[in-house]
Amino acid sequence: MTADSIGAADIDPSGVLPVETAAALLERLAEELAFVTAGSSDGLLPVNALMMDLEHLPGLSTAGPLAEGLVVARRWLDELLDGEGLFTPSVIQNLHAWHDWVFDYLVARESGRPMVALPVQWRLPVSAPPQAAVLPTAPPTVARPPAAPPAAHAATSAVAEADSPSFQLRLPDDIELLREFHSESLELLRSIEASVLALEEGSAGPDVVNAIFRAFHTFKGSAGFLQLEALRDFAHQLESLLDEVRSGRLAVSRRVIDAILAGADVLAACVVDVGHQVSGAMPVQPIRMAVAPVLVLVRRALVADSAPEVESTPNPTPTSGIVPSDGPSGAANAIQLDRAETFVRVDAGKLDALVNLVGELVITQAFVLENRELKGADNLELGYAIRKLQRITRELQHNALSMRMVPISGLFRKMSRLVRDLGASLGKQARLVVIGEETELDRHLVEQMGDVLVHMIRNALDHGVETPDERVAAGKEPMATIRLTAAHAHGGVLIEVADDGRGINDGAVYARAVEKRLVDPHHDLTREERLALIFLPGFTTASAVTDVSGRGVGMDVVKGNIEALRGHVDIATEMGRGTTFSIRLPLTLSQIDGFLIRVSGERYILSSAAVRECFRPGPQSLSTVHERGEMVDVRGRQVPMLRLAPLLGLRTPAATAQTGIIVLLDTGAGERAVLVDEVLGKQEVIIKNLGDTFVGQTLVTGGAILADGRVALILDAEALARHPVRVMPVRGDVA
Amino acid sequence: MSGRNVPIPGRYLTFHLGASHYAVPIAVVREVVRMCPITAVPQMPDYVRGVINLRGTVLAVLDLRAKFRMEPIEYNDRACIIVLEHRAGGRLAQIGAIVDAVDDVIVIGAAQLAAPPDFAGAVEGRFLAGVATTADQVRAVLAMDEILASDVSVELPDFQSLSTHTGTGVS
Numbered sequence: 001m002t003a004d005s006i007g008a009a010d011i012d013p014s015g016v017l018p019v020e021t022a023a024a025l026l027e028r029l030a031e032e033l034a035f036v037t038a039g040s041s042d043g044l045l046p047v048n049a050l051m052m053d054l055e056h057l058p059g060l061s062t063a064g065p066l067a068e069g070l071v072v073a074r075r076w077l078d079e080l081l082d083g084e085g086l087f088t089p090s091v092i093q094n095l096h097a098w099h100d101w102v103f104d105y106l107v108a109r110e111s112g113r114p115m116v117a118l119p120v121q122w123r124l125p126v127s128a129p130p131q132a133a134v135l136p137t138a139p140p141t142v143a144r145p146p147a148a149p150p151a152a153h154a155a156t157s158a159v160a161e162a163d164s165p166s167f168q169l170r171l172p173d174d175i176e177l178l179r180e181f182h183s184e185s186l187e188l189l190r191s192i193e194a195s196v197l198a199l200e201e202g203s204a205g206p207d208v209v210n211a212i213f214r215a216f217h218t219f220k221g222s223a224g225f226l227q228l229e230a231l232r233d234f235a236h237q238l239e240s241l242l243d244e245v246r247s248g249r250l251a252v253s254r255r256v257i258d259a260i261l262a263g264a265d266v267l268a269a270c271v272v273d274v275g276h277q278v279s280g281a282m283p284v285q286p287i288r289m290a291v292a293p294v295l296v297l298v299r300r301a302l303v304a305d306s307a308p309e310v311e312s313t314p315n316p317t318p319t320s321g322i323v324p325s326d327g328p329s330g331a332a333n334a335i336q337l338d339r340a341e342t343f344v345r346v347d348a349g350k351l352d353a354l355v356n357l358v359g360e361l362v363i364t365q366a367f368v369l370e371n372r373e374l375k376g377a378d379n380l381e382l383g384y385a386i387r388k389l390q391r392i393t394r395e396l397q398h399n400a401l402s403m404r405m406v407p408i409s410g411l412f413r414k415m416s417r418l419v420r421d422l423g424a425s426l427g428k429q430a431r432l433v434v435i436g437e438e439t440e441l442d443r444h445l446v447e448q449m450g451d452v453l454v455h456m457i458r459n460a461l462d463h464g465v466e467t468p469d470e471r472v473a474a475g476k477e478p479m480a481t482i483r484l485t486a487a488h489a490h491g492g493v494l495i496e497v498a499d500d501g502r503g504i505n506d507g508a509v510y511a512r513a514v515e516k517r518l519v520d521p522h523h524d525l526t527r528e529e530r531l532a533l534i535f536l537p538g539f540t541t542a543s544a545v546t547d548v549s550g551r552g553v554g555m556d557v558v559k560g561n562i563e564a565l566r567g568h569v570d571i572a573t574e575m576g577r578g579t580t581f582s583i584r585l586p587l588t589l590s591q592i593d594g595f596l597i598r599v600s601g602e603r604y605i606l607s608s609a610a611v612r613e614c615f616r617p618g619p620q621s622l623s624t625v626h627e628r629g630e631m632v633d634v635r636g637r638q639v640p641m642l643r644l645a646p647l648l649g650l651r652t653p654a655a656t657a658q659t660g661i662i663v664l665l666d667t668g669a670g671e672r673a674v675l676v677d678e679v680l681g682k683q684e685v686i687i688k689n690l691g692d693t694f695v696g697q698t699l700v701t702g703g704a705i706l707a708d709g710r711v712a713l714i715l716d717a718e719a720l721a722r723h724p725v726r727v728m729p730v731r732g733d734v735a
Numbered sequence: 736m737s738g739r740n741v742p743i744p745g746r747y748l749t750f751h752l753g754a755s756h757y758a759v760p761i762a763v764v765r766e767v768v769r770m771c772p773i774t775a776v777p778q779m780p781d782y783v784r785g786v787i788n789l790r791g792t793v794l795a796v797l798d799l800r801a802k803f804r805m806e807p808i809e810y811n812d813r814a815c816i817i818v819l820e821h822r823a824g825g826r827l828a829q830i831g832a833i834v835d836a837v838d839d840v841i842v843i844g845a846a847q848l849a850a851p852p853d854f855a856g857a858v859e860g861r862f863l864a865g866v867a868t869t870a871d872q873v874r875a876v877l878a879m880d881e882i883l884a885s886d887v888s889v890e891l892p893d894f895q896s897l898s899t900h901t902g903t904g905v906s
Binding site: 360363602647648649650688689690691692693694696697698699700702703705709710711712713 | 772774779791828
């Protein structure tokens with residue numbers, strides 16, 4: 001939208017404020033704001049974080065409308081954070097108006113036009129009294145206390161009130177949030193510790209003070225969000241101390257550093273306890289905080305300002321990097337901090353490398369065990385060791401793979417925001433029902449599925465869901481339901497996007513495709529084939545290009561993305577009742593559970609996800625249908641038969657229909673009875689890329705190294721299922 | 736085009752297909768492996784023999800005889816796969832090339848190297864980087880990047896009949 005005007009105006013070199021950064025932050029803020037709803041906490045933390053980024057933009061002057069505006073917005077947010085942590089309609093409205101105002105202000109500032117003044121009504125702290133009522137002990141403002149004394153007083157008065165306050169976790173309700181809070185806070189506290197140590201060395205500038213301040217502020221925000229009042233209030237005391245330093249009213253001294261480190265240690269101890277209670281290692285009970293000694297230090301640090309000691313460049317001597325805190329408690333906590341860490345951030349590349357190596361190990365083990373000498377060995381001890389090795393390898397592989405698995409919940413949660421936002425902008429009412437969000441799948445798949453789901457839900461809202469009036473007229477409730485389901489099925493994952501909208505009219509789809517010349521009008525199509533036309537490139541049913549579908553991505557891209565993940569998508573629809581898109585995905589992209597088959601002496605792998613059954617065809621089950629090729633009778637249904645040998649260019653005679661085995665493929669693209677010589681077994685293989693030499697070919701998705709060291713090709717089941725079937729192969733003619 | 740430049744003197748891997756002798760700069764050779772079972776890949780031109788397992792990675796293998804439109808032979812135990820590194824689409828890639836037999840690694844001096852003769856503008860000329868004439872043999876120095884970038888089989892010009900002219904063509 002207006003980002004371009006900002007970017008263009010930014011050429012003006014006189015502006016000190018990094019306007020581009022500000023514009024980017026504002027844009028993200030707008031995105032977040034678009035999703036917030038009254039009475040919900042969703043988006044509060046991102047909004048808060050973005051606001052803090054804006055507050056800490058370099059070059060931001062401390063006076064002027066922008067600074068004033070930020071104070072105003074900070075006040076609104078802090079009211080929320082200090083309160084129940086839920087958005088209120090008035091704050092949402094205010095934030096939207098505020099965002100627009102800031103944008104206008106920046107544009108005016110950059111283009112030299114008269115700047116828009118801050119709206120008068122914002123200057124007054126509208127809801128100050130209720131806030132005071134909610135939190136009698138907390139100081140009224142957080143980010144920019146008007147002067148030093150109030151903060152100092154707040155800190156000292158709190159000492160008198162609570163020597164060891166406590167807080168109680170809301171378990172199990174908040175377990176997910178608390179788990180996140182735990183790992184996030186450990187990281188924050190560690191960064192605080194590192195920054196404080198840099199500060200002590202004297203090598204740090206104001207950036208570091210700001211960073212520490214922000215870290216405490218974030219911590220406070222999260223604690224407040226989770227209603228851990230005692231934790232929040234204590235973090236607030238420390239933050240206030242930092243604010244004094246940040247504003248230049250208090251110099252960095254040994255006492256300040258001691259106070260901050262001691263405070264961080266107390267917080268760390270609490271966070272460790274939170275972790276224990278979340279993981280169940282500790283019963284759920286109020287967590288006490290030994291804040292009294294720290295508050296004494298804080299008070300001393302604040303007082304130190306009036307009676308300055310020797311601290312202009314504090315203490316150059318201790319450079320050993322060890323926390324210079326009094327007594328062993330600090331160090332002990334630091335150690336505890338490490339031990340309590342239940343989550344470790346690992347470079348995704350390393351994880352992938354590990355998984356690949358384990359895959360190699362499994363193959364090599366199979367290779368070793370195939371060794372004739374080893375197989376022939378008659379040694380009990382060796383047999384025992386081999387079985388043990390196999391078990392360990394299996395477990396190792398299982399564990400390595402599970403490390404890459406993440407629940408799909410994060411992805412689903414984003415979608416619920418999308419539904420709310422989009423529904424409103426399209427004038428439709430819809431809610432999202434999510435089922436099975438705990439289903440785990442490969443991280444890569446989750447990442448790749450984001451766009452796909454966004455497009456499918458957009459599509460459902462845009463084309464599937466009717467307006468409330470239409471729904472009422474059709475005898476439905478005005479609020480539509482979009483159901484997002486994930487479940488493990490057939491060794492893979494099944495994701496369904498279902499709406500209860502108007503359904504897809506296959507006749508209309510067909511007419512549209514004919515009109516667009518995507519399909520030959522003389523060609524008879526089944527209902528399924530007609531529906532599948534929506535996946536053709538260039539097909540779009542929206543007669544008017546809406547704001548939503550105007551993003552230029554059609555269902556063909558959705559299908560392409562899903563197939564690139566070795567998945568496929570099916571449509572089930574009923575006029576007036578709704579449409580369900582079913583996406584089947586493998587659990588992981590690097591491995592495949594496959595059937596090893598033999599054709600004319602060559603071995604191939606077929607993904608077992610695509611194989612419905614294998615059977616030996618009886619003499620009566622084969623028939624030749626005029627112009628449609630050979631068919632196999634599968635319990636009364638006629639399924640086209642595909643002879644693999646000629647298709648794969650194999651000259652050695654293959655099995656006849658009488659001696660061979662039928663592998664029944666069932667994919668989104670169709671069904672085929674594939675005639676093979678033999679089914680050698682089922683096994684897991686690592687998928688190897690064949691490389692650029694083979695980009696042109698369509699029947700093979702990759703290679704796998706078998707136990708004997710030879711490469712077997714992994715056949716593309718979709719491509720086989722799509723392959724035309726003929727009695728006599730006719731070159732170059734695909735009907 | 737680089738085809739008119741004289742190849743750089745240095746170490747070359749030499750091999751032969753029937754009676755024709757060839758050389759490639761050692762810099763593009765990753766390794767030489769013994770002939771091993773090759774898995775055929777469908778829908779590929781006949782000179783693409785398939786893929787092999789090279790210590791856990793899948794490597795595409797070409798039949799140089801087929802690539803140069805020579806008569807196929809039954810490979811014996813002297814047949815090798817030369818693993819070559821080449822540029823494909825701006826990236827380094829590896830590919831295997833089957834040859835009748837690898838001969839040697841020899842040092843070819845500047846005096847022994849000549850730019851490829853001008854084959855009256857024949858397209859195939861660009862597949863030759865030059866001609867190397869040593870005491871015992873005339874060898875075509877292959878322009879592997881050009882050869883591998885071509886997705887059809889190629890006919891190499893008859894460089895041997897021209898060897899007497901190129902032998903003195905040192906620039």
